[in-house]
Amino acid sequence: MAFYSAHDVQRAIAELTRAVEVDTQYAEAWNDLGVIQRQQGNVQTSLDCFRKAIEAKPQYQSALYNLALALEASHDFASALTQVRSLTALAPRMPQAHALCGRLLTEQNRLEPARDELRKALDLDPALAGARINLGAVLYKLGYVGEATKELRQAVEQDPKSAQAQFQLGLALFAGGEQQNAKAAFQQAVKLDPQLAEARINLGQLLENENQLADAIAEYRAAARVGTGTNAPLHLARALIRTQSFSEAKSTLDAALLKFPEDEALHFERGKLCADTGHMQAALYDLQTAIRINSKNAKYYLELARALQKLGKRQDQKAALEAAVRIDPNLVEARYALANLARQQGDTSASRLQLAEVQRLQQSGVNRDLALGALRAGVALAEKHEYDSAIEQFRKAIALNPNLSQAHFDLAGALLSKGDTTAAISSFRDAIKLTPDWADAHYRLGRVLLEAGRRDEAIQEFRTALKYDPENAAARRALN
Numbered sequence: 001m002a003f004y005s006a007h008d009v010q011r012a013i014a015e016l017t018r019a020v021e022v023d024t025q026y027a028e029a030w031n032d033l034g035v036i037q038r039q040q041g042n043v044q045t046s047l048d049c050f051r052k053a054i055e056a057k058p059q060y061q062s063a064l065y066n067l068a069l070a071l072e073a074s075h076d077f078a079s080a081l082t083q084v085r086s087l088t089a090l091a092p093r094m095p096q097a098h099a100l101c102g103r104l105l106t107e108q109n110r111l112e113p114a115r116d117e118l119r120k121a122l123d124l125d126p127a128l129a130g131a132r133i134n135l136g137a138v139l140y141k142l143g144y145v146g147e148a149t150k151e152l153r154q155a156v157e158q159d160p161k162s163a164q165a166q167f168q169l170g171l172a173l174f175a176g177g178e179q180q181n182a183k184a185a186f187q188q189a190v191k192l193d194p195q196l197a198e199a200r201i202n203l204g205q206l207l208e209n210e211n212q213l214a215d216a217i218a219e220y221r222a223a224a225r226v227g228t229g230t231n232a233p234l235h236l237a238r239a240l241i242r243t244q245s246f247s248e249a250k251s252t253l254d255a256a257l258l259k260f261p262e263d264e265a266l267h268f269e270r271g272k273l274c275a276d277t278g279h280m281q282a283a284l285y286d287l288q289t290a291i292r293i294n295s296k297n298a299k300y301y302l303e304l305a306r307a308l309q310k311l312g313k314r315q316d317q318k319a320a321l322e323a324a325v326r327i328d329p330n331l332v333e334a335r336y337a338l339a340n341l342a343r344q345q346g347d348t349s350a351s352r353l354q355l356a357e358v359q360r361l362q363q364s365g366v367n368r369d370l371a372l373g374a375l376r377a378g379v380a381l382a383e384k385h386e387y388d389s390a391i392e393q394f395r396k397a398i399a400l401n402p403n404l405s406q407a408h409f410d411l412a413g414a415l416l417s418k419g420d421t422t423a424a425i426s427s428f429r430d431a432i433k434l435t436p437d438w439a440d441a442h443y444r445l446g447r448v449l450l451e452a453g454r455r456d457e458a459i460q461e462f463r464t465a466l467k468y469d470p471e472n473a474a475a476r477r478a479l480n
Contacts, residue, residue, distance in 0.1 A: 012036055020052070027057035031066060038070050046070045061091050068100055077107045081471070088117075095124035099131035105471070106138055112440040113472055114138050129159035137168045140175065143406070145376075146383040148172040163193030170202060179206060190219075197227030201235055213243055230256055230263050237269055246277050264293040268300055275307045283307045298328035305337060317341065332361050371401035375410065382414050390414045405434035409441055412448075421452055439469035446478060 016033040020026050034049030047070045053063035064087045071080035081104040087097045098121035105114035118135040121128055136152035139145075152169035159165055170185035186203035189196055204219035220236035233256035240249035253270040260266060271286030287304040294300070305320035318341055324334040339354035378393030394411035397404055412427035428445035432438060446461030458478075465475035 009036065009040065024052075025056040027053040027060050027063065030056065031060065031063045034063070034066055034070065038066070038073060043070055043074045047074065059090060061087065061094065064090070065094075065097060065100070068097075068104075072100070072104060077104055080104050081108070085471070093124055095121040095128055095131070097121075098124065099128055099134070102131065102138070103134055106134060110469065110471065111138050111142050113469065113474070115142065116474060127158065129155050129162065129165070132158065133162065133165045133168055136165075136172065140168065140172045143376075144379065144383070145172055145175045146380055149176055161192060163189045163196050163199065166192060167196060167199045167202075170199070174202070174206070179209070182206065194222070195226045197223040197229075197232055200226075201231055204235060204239070208239060208242075213239060217243070224252075230260050230266055234265060234269055237273070241273060241276075246273065249273060250277075262293055264290045264297070264300075267293070268303065271307070272303055275303070275310065280307060280311055284311075296327060298324040298331050298334065301327070302331065302334050302337070305334070309337075314341065314345070330361055330364075332358055332365070335361070367400045371397040371404050371407065374400065375404065375407050378407070378410060378414070382410065382417070385417075387414045387417045391418070403434055405431045405438070405441075408434065409438075409444075412444070416448060421448060424448055425452070437468045439465045439472050439475070442468070443472060443475045443478070446475070450478070 013033065013036055016029050016036070019029040020033065023029075030049050030053035034046040034053065037043075037049060038046035047067065050063050050067035050070060053060055054067065057063070064083065068080045068083040068087065071077075071083055081101065084097055084101045084104060087094065088101055091097060098117045102114045102117035102121060105111075105117060115135065115138045118131050118138060121131040122135065125131075132151055132155040136148045136155060139148035139151060149169070149172040152165060152172055155162065155165040156169055166185045166189035170182045170189060173179075173185055174182035183203065183206045186199050186206065189199035190203060193199070200219045200223035204216040204223065207213075207216035207219065217236065217239045220232055220239055223232035224236055233252050237249040237252045237256075240246075240252065250270065250273055253266055253273065257263065257266050257270065267286045268290040271283045271290060274280070274283035274286060284304070284307055287300060287307060290297070290300045291304065301320045301324035305317045305324065308314075308317040308320060318338070321334050321338045321341070324331055325338065328334070335354045335358050339351045339358065342348075342350035342354065374393045374397035378390045378397065381387075381390035381393060391411060391414045394407050394414060397407040398411065401407070408427050408431035412424045412431065415424040415427060425445065425448055428441055428448065431441045432445065435441065442461045442465035446458045446465065449455075449461060450458035462475045462479040465472050466479065469475070
């Protein structure tokens with residue numbers, strides 16, 4: 001690799017190619033050639049090189065790891081995960097393998113096992129800043145905002161030049177209510193990497209919240225220039241609409257739809273804009289197109305109903321509202337519109353029924369928000385080991401919303417920390433009744449049952465965890 005280190009890539013490739021031609025079993029040369037090819041963007045060629053290295057030396061850890069990286073680069077996440085699992089079995093104390101495993105599990109949205117793998121990586125090597133960033137991101141997605149913030153602050157200390165660490169820290173700080181600190185983190189992320197579109201979008205949203213619309217629009221514009229998706233154009237168009245720059249907002253959406261003609265959100269946003277500016281036929285086209293692309297979004301039907309109301313098409317309006325309610329029976333705006341329409345048509349009985357449902361849903365929504373607030377408070381208290389207060393908050397959340405499975409699960413954890421095994425088992429079972437396919441809940445219940453000496457019940461829970469998450473390493477280890 002001397003020529004490669006000296007930035008003479010072609011000569012390095014030529015030398016390594018000559019080496020493997022002379023000795024086709026030269027595993028190290030195949031591996032080095034694969035590394036160069038992957039870094040040059042030749043992913044398929046690199047895959048072939050790593051496989052030849054492994055064929056020559058089946059337990060060659062570097063080649064096994066590099067093959068998993070190349071599979072990840074080719075977006076074959078399932079094969080990459082299988083590959084890195086075989087490596088962690090062969091080399092259980094290789095921190096980079098556990099870190100990669102955690103990253104791949106995160107790609108598949110398997111957050112609990114991802115968290116476990118990332119923690120293993122950091123236990124083995126606390127200096128892995130990338131693994132710490134990923135762990136913070138996973139904890140944030142799981143709702144453990146305090147833990148996420150702590151990990152991400154440490155990641156920023158370990159790697160002050162990481163834009164991704166600053167970006168993820170900004171997300172966690174914002175979720176924890178620290179808006180000014182979140183803003184500073186997003187600004188630092190953008191300074192470190194001006195191409196990080198998502199950091200600019202989040203910074204723009206914070207600026208919008210502060211009514212700094214001109215600065216927010218500037219960030220959205222910059223994000224739209226460097227981003228590849230629809231998120232930035234949508235935010236830019238919405239901010240322009242707030243400043244009544246309707247023509248520019250429409251131009252922004254038109255340009256985005258040329259790139260993404262089947263994007264439902266873009267059609268929906270342009271449909272709303274057209275309806276608000278009196279271009280009703282264009283509005284109907286876009287709203288109906290959004291529904292064609294995704295017929296399961298109740299809000300699309302609700303907006304279509306509003307456009308139809310402006311055109312005086314009462315029967316079509318009613319049909320659209322009824323479709324919205326069928327999809328989402330809890331959509332208060334649609335029920336309220338149905339109540340008004342029924343009253344206008346002289347059907348007082350139907351109007352009263354809809355209004356009664358509106359009142360019930362409004363109270364239910366208040367309870368749901370209060371329950372989530374209590375849940376977040378309980379998690380924060382549990383992170384501080386204030387378990388009595390946490391238990392009180394979790395029980396408050398359950399009283400407000402008995403169907404909140406996360407509250408039952410977190411209550412079980414807090415009860416367990418207090419040594420109340422019987423109550424913890426009951427709470428884990430309550431969580432599972434509400435979310436039967438929750439693998440981590442089955443695993444945690446199994447652990448408690450095993451420690452309580454109820455071995456047969458524990459085995460059943462571990463098996464159920466593996467049924468819903470076959471890659472759950474913790475459940476598999478416990479079962480074995």
